[in-house]
Amino acid sequence: MGALSLRNVRKSFGPTTVIHDVSFDIKDGGFTVFVGPSGCGKSTLLRMICGLESVSAGDVVIDGAVVNDIPAARRGLAMVFQSYALYPHMTVYENMAFGLENIATPQAEIERRVGEAARMLKLDTYLQRKPTALSGGQRQRVAIGRAIVREPKIFLFDEPLSNLDAELRVGMRAELTALHRRLATTMIYVTHDQVEAMTMADTIVVLRAGRVEQVGAPLDLYNNPANVFVAGFIGSPRMNLLPATISGVADGMALIEIPGFAPFATNACASASRVGENVTIGIRPEHVLIEHGEAAWTLGGAVCGIEQLGGLSYVRLESPDMTVQIAGQTGLHLSDTVRLTLPPRAIHLFDHDGAAMPRSAAP
Amino acid sequence: MADMLTAKRGHHRWDWTDWAAHLYLLLGVLVMFGPVAWLGLSSLKSETGLNAFPPTLLPYEAATAPVEGRGNLRLYTIDSGDFAGQQLAEIRRVGIQAQMVDPKRPEVIIRLPVEGRTPVMRMRLATENYTALFSRFDFFRYFWNSSFITIVATVLTLLVNSMSAFVLSKYRFTGRESVFLVMLATLMIPPTIVLVPNYLIAAQLGLTNSLWGVIWPGVATPTGVFLLRQYMLTLPDELLEAARMDNASEWRIYWRIVLPLSAPALAVLAIFSVMWRWNDFLWPMVVLARSEVFTLPLALNSFQGELTTQWNFLLAMTVVTLLPVTIIFAFLQKYITQGIASAGVK
Numbered sequence: 001m002g003a004l005s006l007r008n009v010r011k012s013f014g015p016t017t018v019i020h021d022v023s024f025d026i027k028d029g030g031f032t033v034f035v036g037p038s039g040c041g042k043s044t045l046l047r048m049i050c051g052l053e054s055v056s057a058g059d060v061v062i063d064g065a066v067v068n069d070i071p072a073a074r075r076g077l078a079m080v081f082q083s084y085a086l087y088p089h090m091t092v093y094e095n096m097a098f099g100l101e102n103i104a105t106p107q108a109e110i111e112r113r114v115g116e117a118a119r120m121l122k123l124d125t126y127l128q129r130k131p132t133a134l135s136g137g138q139r140q141r142v143a144i145g146r147a148i149v150r151e152p153k154i155f156l157f158d159e160p161l162s163n164l165d166a167e168l169r170v171g172m173r174a175e176l177t178a179l180h181r182r183l184a185t186t187m188i189y190v191t192h193d194q195v196e197a198m199t200m201a202d203t204i205v206v207l208r209a210g211r212v213e214q215v216g217a218p219l220d221l222y223n224n225p226a227n228v229f230v231a232g233f234i235g236s237p238r239m240n241l242l243p244a245t246i247s248g249v250a251d252g253m254a255l256i257e258i259p260g261f262a263p264f265a266t267n268a269c270a271s272a273s274r275v276g277e278n279v280t281i282g283i284r285p286e287h288v289l290i291e292h293g294e295a296a297w298t299l300g301g302a303v304c305g306i307e308q309l310g311g312l313s314y315v316r317l318e319s320p321d322m323t324v325q326i327a328g329q330t331g332l333h334l335s336d337t338v339r340l341t342l343p344p345r346a347i348h349l350f351d352h353d354g355a356a357m358p359r360s361a362a363p
Numbered sequence: 364m365a366d367m368l369t370a371k372r373g374h375h376r377w378d379w380t381d382w383a384a385h386l387y388l389l390l391g392v393l394v395m396f397g398p399v400a401w402l403g404l405s406s407l408k409s410e411t412g413l414n415a416f417p418p419t420l421l422p423y424e425a426a427t428a429p430v431e432g433r434g435n436l437r438l439y440t441i442d443s444g445d446f447a448g449q450q451l452a453e454i455r456r457v458g459i460q461a462q463m464v465d466p467k468r469p470e471v472i473i474r475l476p477v478e479g480r481t482p483v484m485r486m487r488l489a490t491e492n493y494t495a496l497f498s499r500f501d502f503f504r505y506f507w508n509s510s511f512i513t514i515v516a517t518v519l520t521l522l523v524n525s526m527s528a529f530v531l532s533k534y535r536f537t538g539r540e541s542v543f544l545v546m547l548a549t550l551m552i553p554p555t556i557v558l559v560p561n562y563l564i565a566a567q568l569g570l571t572n573s574l575w576g577v578i579w580p581g582v583a584t585p586t587g588v589f590l591l592r593q594y595m596l597t598l599p600d601e602l603l604e605a606a607r608m609d610n611a612s613e614w615r616i617y618w619r620i621v622l623p624l625s626a627p628a629l630a631v632l633a634i635f636s637v638m639w640r641w642n643d644f645l646w647p648m649v650v651l652a653r654s655e656v657f658t659l660p661l662a663l664n665s666f667q668g669e670l671t672t673q674w675n676f677l678l679a680m681t682v683v684t685l686l687p688v689t690i691i692f693a694f695l696q697k698y699i700t701q702g703i704a705s706a707g708v709k
Contacts (some may be wrong), residue, residue, distance in 0.1 A: 052604050073610040085605035089623045098619070099609030146609070 002153035002186030031104035035197040036207035078147035086131040093127040228354040268349035285325035287346035300339040364621040406678035421584035426485035438483040505662040517636040528591035594628035630698040
């Protein structure tokens with residue numbers, strides 16, 4: 001069992017509050033990723049869950065029991081640290097056995113569990129080495145092994161892949177996902193890399209400045225971001241976000257005008273009273289339709305950058321500031337003029353506070 | 364070795380700066396090592412050799428030869444007269460005349476003036492200086508006292524100081540900085556000022572004339588706490604947190620994680636502590652009055668009597684006293700420099 005709930009959790013260091021009333025539930029066996037920019041409080045939140053930081057207000061609930069005052073060791077969690085935090089003077093075996101020795105596990109049981117974890121992580125041949133004699137990926141695996149042998153209710157990962165090179169990171173990502181499938185234990189994973197979040201998570205918790213911005217499945221967040229921040233944070237290249245105004249309402253849908261261009265339709269619901277309101281329009285690069293041609297009055301502009309990746313291409317425009325993704329290769333050149341079309345059902349509209357405006361289900 | 368002795372600034376020719384550097388270093392060697400070498404050589408001289416004037420560097424001694432029926436007699440080289448160039452043994456001296464004999468023909472007694480002959484000197488190592496230390500004095504007792512104090516006090520110093528340093532470097536609590544500062548401030552109180560109060564306390568506790576009376580008062584040292592704390596600050600907190608997640612008690616964290624990882628700083632402190640304890644003189648002299656609890660420096664001091672000083676024994680014992688520290692230094696000097704560099708103190 002490894003269900004976790006946070007109820008109005010708050011953390012203050014003196015007068016500064018770094019976590020503001022965070023509440024959400026994590027179901028047993030899920031893979032949850034906390035994602036957000038540096039300094040958003042995601043690591044602090046993780047440390048509060050595992051008990052290395054105290055909770056200033058609110059409750060941390062594990063399997064129905066409030067654990068605020070239970071020390072880290074007795075919460076039944078295991079943590080993999082960003083720096084791995086392997087004990088440098090102990091061998092790999094001793095590193096993995098240390099936690100079990102501390103709870104007076106019989107020697108035979110320690111050997112069995114460490115051996116099992118080592119086989120699972122392909123570390124069998126390195127058990128007598130010191131961590132300094134291992135590569136980054138191997139150290140990472142030892143850190144994970146140390147967590148596995150304790151058979152915790154919840155695994156906590158604090159940016160575990162950030163010290164690895166890009167290639168290894170992709171490999172470890174797959175291994176971690178496979179590990180989660182095999183162990184079927186709740187895992188909570190902290191990262192600032194939204195690609196990691198998208199590829200690994202069942203549930204993503206997006207954090208900013210100590211507040212939860214949105215909780216949901218990766219594709220939910222991608223398709224229906226709750227606000228401008230989530231819209232801009234999830235997805236690579238990021239969503240195009242442009243300032244605009246509501247110029248009219250037709251059939252309950254807002255008509256939008258980007259300064260300098262003709263108004264166009266969206267499927268965001270708006271009442272007539274909102275005409276003239278400043279909003280932000282968001283559209284993913286792959287949803288923008290692009291064609292070569294004059295752009296007088298229609299949305300468009302001059303190409304200021306092209307990235308050809310072979311399988312797909314990115315075209316950048318300076319005014320309006322947009323990135324367009326084209327499947328396959330493109331014949332466009334720098335300073336070519338292009339016309340853009342924004343399909344109404346792909347447009348996200350955010351009000352002046354940044355919150356997403358409801359969209360009509362109809363096309 | 365040869366490389367070191369011929370090291371040059373550049374890789375080409377001997378510059379005048381190279382000569383100057385080598386000359387300066389040579390001077391340093393003479394100044395630093397000269398007295399030690401002289402001590403070593405002098406400790407092998409007999410008492411007469413030590414008192415000889417002009418002093419010699421090597422342990423020379425007047426040569427003797429066995430003469431049949433007369434035992435060992437001193438040898439002289441005759442400078443002039445009928446026997447010039449010969450080595451004769453002196454039987455006795457009468458006024459300005461000496462009765463001499465040729466060791467090969469002991470039956471003929473030759474009378475010669477005292478002037479016009481020079482004593483024959485021979486090199487001889489007076490090892491009896493050392494052997495007598497062990498037979499005539501209770502050297503082993505002093506050695507044992509000194510060793511016991513040094514080892515026990517060093518172990519206790521490491522234990523107490525590292526625990527204190529662990530708390531001061533890794534626990535967050537109000538007043539941590541002030542505790543640390545107060546501890547450091549005690550460095551500014553000269554030990555002579557607290558000598559009497561310390562003695563009064565030791566006397567109250569009945570620790571006088573006991574080796575523990577020497578050990579306990581010096582176990583907690585601000586220098587040691589400072590050195591270890593600065594080193595422990597560099598240990599990542601994540602290691603301790605990982606251990607905490609691993610169900611380790613605070614004692615186990617200290618014993619299994621912090622102590623092994625502080626080994627370089629502990630080595631430095633151990634060396635310092637050994638040196639302090641082995642050479643300590645003032646405090647042991649105050650606490651220890653009976654000769655059976657004397658440490659080596661106190662025993663050395665007792666050789667120096669009010670009227671006579673047995674220099675040959677004094678020197679030999681000085682050498683024996685210096686040896687252990689020197690050996691420790693020779694083997695651990697790598698750790699000392701490393702540890703001092705990493706602890707950022709001297």
